Structure formats: C-alpha cells, structure tokens
Amino acid sequence: MSGRSRGRGGRGGAGGTSLNREQLNSIGVVPGENLPGPITEPPPLYPTLNRKPLPLRESVEIDYLLILRRDFIDHMQTSGAYLKMPEDRKGKPQHEIDRLLAQLPNVKEKFDWQLFPAELRPKVVAKRMKLKDVKSSIDIESRLKQLEKLEEKSGEAMDVTVKEEAEQEENEEQLEVNYEDEDIDDGTDYANNYFDNGEAYEDEDDNLDDGPIY
Amino acid sequence: MSLYQGKLLHLILLERFGPIVADVGKALFEFPRSLFHVRKTTGFPLLKVKESLSILIKFNLASFKLNHDGTTATYRLIIDNILLMLRYPKFINLIKMKMEDEAETLVEELLYKGCSTASELIIKTATRLKENKDIGTLLKQLKDKFASLVTAKYFIRLKNANTQEQELFAVPTIDLKQLSSIMNGSDETPADESIYWTLNPDRFHQDLRDQLVVNAVTNKFDENTGELMRIFLQQMYIRTSPWVPVSNLIPVLEVKDIVKKQKTHPQLLAFFDQYVNILEQDGNNIIQKAGEASGGSFQIEMKKIFTQLTWEIMEQLVNEKFDTKASRIFRLVKCRRYIEPEEIQHLVMMPSKEVKRITYQLFEENFVLLNELKRSITNSGPNKSFTLFYIQLTQLVRTTLELSYKTLFNIMTRRHHEKFLNKRIIDKKQRVDTISMGMRVQGASVDQLTDIEEMITPPEAEALAKIGKMMKKLNVAELEIDDTIFLLQMYLAYE
Numbered sequence: 001m002s003g004r005s006r007g008r009g010g011r012g013g014a015g016g017t018s019l020n021r022e023q024l025n026s027i028g029v030v031p032g033e034n035l036p037g038p039i040t041e042p043p044p045l046y047p048t049l050n051r052k053p054l055p056l057r058e059s060v061e062i063d064y065l066l067i068l069r070r071d072f073i074d075h076m077q078t079s080g081a082y083l084k085m086p087e088d089r090k091g092k093p094q095h096e097i098d099r100l101l102a103q104l105p106n107v108k109e110k111f112d113w114q115l116f117p118a119e120l121r122p123k124v125v126a127k128r129m130k131l132k133d134v135k136s137s138i139d140i141e142s143r144l145k146q147l148e149k150l151e152e153k154s155g156e157a158m159d160v161t162v163k164e165e166a167e168q169e170e171n172e173e174q175l176e177v178n179y180e181d182e183d184i185d186d187g188t189d190y191a192n193n194y195f196d197n198g199e200a201y202e203d204e205d206d207n208l209d210d211g212p213i214y
Numbered sequence: 215m216s217l218y219q220g221k222l223l224h225l226i227l228l229e230r231f232g233p234i235v236a237d238v239g240k241a242l243f244e245f246p247r248s249l250f251h252v253r254k255t256t257g258f259p260l261l262k263v264k265e266s267l268s269i270l271i272k273f274n275l276a277s278f279k280l281n282h283d284g285t286t287a288t289y290r291l292i293i294d295n296i297l298l299m300l301r302y303p304k305f306i307n308l309i310k311m312k313m314e315d316e317a318e319t320l321v322e323e324l325l326y327k328g329c330s331t332a333s334e335l336i337i338k339t340a341t342r343l344k345e346n347k348d349i350g351t352l353l354k355q356l357k358d359k360f361a362s363l364v365t366a367k368y369f370i371r372l373k374n375a376n377t378q379e380q381e382l383f384a385v386p387t388i389d390l391k392q393l394s395s396i397m398n399g400s401d402e403t404p405a406d407e408s409i410y411w412t413l414n415p416d417r418f419h420q421d422l423r424d425q426l427v428v429n430a431v432t433n434k435f436d437e438n439t440g441e442l443m444r445i446f447l448q449q450m451y452i453r454t455s456p457w458v459p460v461s462n463l464i465p466v467l468e469v470k471d472i473v474k475k476q477k478t479h480p481q482l483l484a485f486f487d488q489y490v491n492i493l494e495q496d497g498n499n500i501i502q503k504a505g506e507a508s509g510g511s512f513q514i515e516m517k518k519i520f521t522q523l524t525w526e527i528m529e530q531l532v533n534e535k536f537d538t539k540a541s542r543i544f545r546l547v548k549c550r551r552y553i554e555p556e557e558i559q560h561l562v563m564m565p566s567k568e569v570k571r572i573t574y575q576l577f578e579e580n581f582v583l584l585n586e587l588k589r590s591i592t593n594s595g596p597n598k599s600f601t602l603f604y605i606q607l608t609q610l611v612r613t614t615l616e617l618s619y620k621t622l623f624n625i626m627t628r629r630h631h632e633k634f635l636n637k638r639i640i641d642k643k644q645r646v647d648t649i650s651m652g653m654r655v656q657g658a659s660v661d662q663l664t665d666i667e668e669m670i671t672p673p674e675a676e677a678l679a680k681i682g683k684m685m686k687k688l689n690v691a692e693l694e695i696d697d698t699i700f701l702l703q704m705y706l707a708y709e
Contacts, residue, residue, distance in 0.1 A: 114408060115272075
C-alpha cells in the first residue's frame, strides 16, 4: 500500500482510503488516536437519513409541467412506438388496464424507409424498393459511361501515376512470395534449431529490434 | 458512460417505448453493435429488433453508420438525446410561454413523432385542434406558426447526406389547398414529401439558459434587476453568437432606450443607473464594464456566470449533505484554493477534532482532494513536506452529475415499484372510471352515477389519494433533478 502512494502525488487513484501513515500524520491523524477498526459487514441497504430533505417547490408551473409529462408518456405508451412483447396465447391479461390496452388497435409506427439502413426494411418494402433501384440503375450506368469518356480525355496524365503504383505493388507481392519460398526450400523441420537456452526468457526487447520474421 | 447512466437510460426507454426497445437500447449502450449482434445479445425475434432499431433511429435516439456493402450498418445510441426526453415538458412549456397555444401543440406533436414532414405535422395538429374552428384559417395559422418556429430555429431539418448548411432552417413550401383536401380524405402526396423536421435542442437550451440567468438575478436582487438582465441578454444576440463564453460589447444607452419604450417597469427607468451599478458591482461578475464611450458598454460573461452558479450549487449540496459547518470548511478551501489542514483548523474557529472529522468526511466523498508536495532529498534542514486540500470543480461537477443520475434512477425504480404494488387498487379505480364514463354517455341519472362511484370504499379512496400524492412527489423530484443536471451540463459545455 505504502509503495503505491509513495511515488507521486500521494493519492493516485479512486481508491478511497489508501493513505499511508505519513500522509495520515500530515493531515492530522495522530497515531495514539484510536482509529476505527476495519468494517467487516456490508453497509445497510437503506441507511438511515441524517437529515430530512427539503420539501419540493410547489407552483402552478410545476403542476402544468407534470400534466405535460403525463400526457407525453400516456401518448407514447398507446402509440405505435411502444413495442409490446409477443403475446402469450394461454394467459389472459389479469388486470383491467392490461385488458383495456390489449383492446387498442395495434398501430404500427410509420417510417420513411429511405432514411433507414436497408437491412431494417420489412420484406415487402425491401422488394418494392429493389425494383425501383433496378429501374434507376440503368440511368446511373449510362451516366457513369459518360463520365468515363470525359475522364479519358482529361485524365491521361493521372493514369500513368496510377499504373506505376500498381506495378510497385506487384513487385512487393513477388518479394513476399520469395520469402515464403525460403521456408519451404529448407526441406524438413530437422534443419531448424529449436533449442532455447533460456537467455531470451522475459526479455522485453525480444523480437522488437529484429523486425518481423518471415 | 457509467453504470447508473446505463440503468437510467433503460428506465427512461422502458417507460416510453416498452421493454423491447429498452433492452435493445441497453445492448447498444454497452457499445455500438450490428443488427445481428443486437439480436444475439437481446434474444428477441429479428422482426422486433428491426422495429425497435427503426424506432430508436426515428426518434433520433440512435444513429447508424453504413458499412461498406451499403446495406448493413453499425448502430450507436445517442445518450444525450435520451436524457433529453426528461426535459420535453420544459421545452413544451417554454414554447407555450413564448408563442401561442398553436405553436405549443405543434411542438408537442413533433415530439410525439420524433421527426415528421411539415405537412404531416400540420395535418396532425389541425385534426387535434379542429373543434369549432374553421379549417381553412386554422391551417393558415398553423402554417405561419410552423414557419416562425423554423425561422426562430426551434425546428431543424433532419440532416441526410446531401443537405446543405443553409437548407437547415429554410421554410419549406406548404400547399394549403392540398392539405385541406388531404384532411377531407383525398389521397395525395404533399409537396414536401421527403423533407423531415426535428427538434433543435440547442435552441431550447439557449432559452432555458437565459431563463436560468434571469431567474438567478431576480432571486438575488429583485424583479427590476431581472428585467434589466433580460433586456441585456436580448440585446446581446444582436452582436454575439449565442454560445460564446464572453459576449461582445452592449451599449448601455440601447438598453435604456428599450426600458423607456417598454414603460412596464417605471422604477427601473427612474433608477436605471443605480440598477446597472448594482448588477456590475456585484461580486459575481454578471456583467462587466468594458468601455466608457457613449455612456458605457458592457459585456456579459456567460462562462463566469455559470461557474459562479455551479459553485453556488456545490455549496448548497455540501450544506444539505453535511450541514453548515462542513459548508464553512468547503467555502474556506474554495477561497484559499490550496490550504493546509492546520490552517483550516485555525481559521474556521471550531474544535479541532470536529474540523478533522468533517474534513475527512468531505475528503471521503471526494468533495475536497488532497495534494502532497514533497521536497526531493534534502541534505540540510528539517525535511518538510506540504499536504494541501483543494477542490477541483470540474471533477466535482462530474461526480455530482453521476450522483444525479443515480438519484433519478432510484426515483424511477421507486415509482415502478409503487405502481406494481398498488396495481390492484389502481386497476379498480380505472374500471369504475370506465363504467361511469360509459353510463354518463348513455345518460344515466346522478343517483346511479354516485352509486357507481361509491364502489370505491373510503379507505380505498384514501389509499388512492396517498398514491397520487407520492407519485406527484416523485415526478416533481424528477423534474427538479433535471434542472440541476441542466445547470451542470451548461457548466461543462462552457468549460
């Protein structure tokens, strides 16, 4: 405990009472004073309040806010946005409120599916939208072709650089292939030395300086 | 992002959207997930998960990021917007005070929907308000109100990939003839079909912030000073963007002219210079003189105001939690910034044992922090190190926010529990109410009605009254805690 807090700035973390003796001394806890021993039982679930909280404000405005709040929640609970659990066929709702709620028509919330990711769409909508997409995609392709033609005229210089990059990448790939070949050429496993004399054990610099192993 | 925040969000969603959405929200709170991941964690049928994700997105409580394939996505919860739902009543009330009832209903309907097109919103509101009113004029009124809400930036256009900055607050074209024909049952698609609107919480917060400052000034001084502050803030917007920490200069003559024109506060006009002086010379740095030209001009330092208010709240908190003596020590540490334990004992003039006990208490609950300054190895002289108490406001604010979330969670849990315990009696009341409603519609006599009402026995009525009172108390507490959260969030926003 003391080792941790001696380093820097006394109280390092969130741990409430990890002060060493020196620090306790300096904030005025004298060794002779009988400190309470360690507490071995959990705190009570409902600790008694030392003070009574102040009464809440009452005003017309707050009453109105309460009405607004209740209206909002009531509306949400009867709207289509309130998703209910899939119904149990066996058990009838026991309470009147539940029965009344069950009578309400099951409204579905309306969505504009353009705004949502495709995976969320219900199947019917998804099919319809796909049909639309196919129709419109023809237009896109012709447009793309037009753009390509334009690019060919203006962007030949660009093409050269792109090609060069592509070639470089190919070269690198070839190199990697060569490395892999080396391992295979060695033939059987016996040629490799797997003996470990233990020197490298717990060596932090291990593998860092040598670069990656192929 | 904390344990209690997560639990609180779950309860908020549970109350408004039901158990499925709440659980999906909880899964997303842990970290952003994909659709199938959510399904796996929650164990709900795929259809329900899809629906609840759509609902969360529609109400702007979750966002999504499309993956490379363009169909699947990763979903993320927008925590702030969920907490905002607790503040909705205040938003609606604000609009009611500033504008007419029609605007209030518009805002309310938009909140019910999450996001909506202008036409849809106006039709919805019109069907709600149409009782004994001419539909044509009502629609026109609503259209104007909607336009003014957009121009005042209370509503903002829902952003999608190709929305431009200037389009965000551009009023859409609304065809009134079309709207009325749709209301009469024709099946047309309105002109602004895919332009969606949603609430702009920043604008509401700006108003709530101003209200808070004016209220603070009114409470500290009087009505007239509050009015002066209100005019100052109103004039601030002419030259300053709303969220800068220090405003540009506001000429005092301009303010005086407005007071003259208003004629509502004769006393303020008569003692105008004195009132300005009071406001300026108060220790809280509410306004500051920045120039002498043309009778003087002032700056409003929002950041300082909120720092001051936050300190005030913290002192209150210590006062209520640990009593006066503790708040005395807390204030002492605050004004000395760094102070040694012995010095506290000397300065607060209390028995040293008590001082120690209170300081340790404050330290234990993280209201004050401890800093130890050690001298490195010294060869000569006594090896003295300093131990200093100090307060870090930002950290304290975050702790308090956490505490507020926890309290909110406790209050809501309690409410659910009470509802659950008393379900039978509430249920009975409900049944009696429905029956008497039905009988009233059929035209039953007064005697019959009283017979029905008497089905609830006096002890039951008493119990119901008790429950109602408790619910009210819990609900009010919820609203009040949200006030505190708002102030603390404002402080963090300026920090």
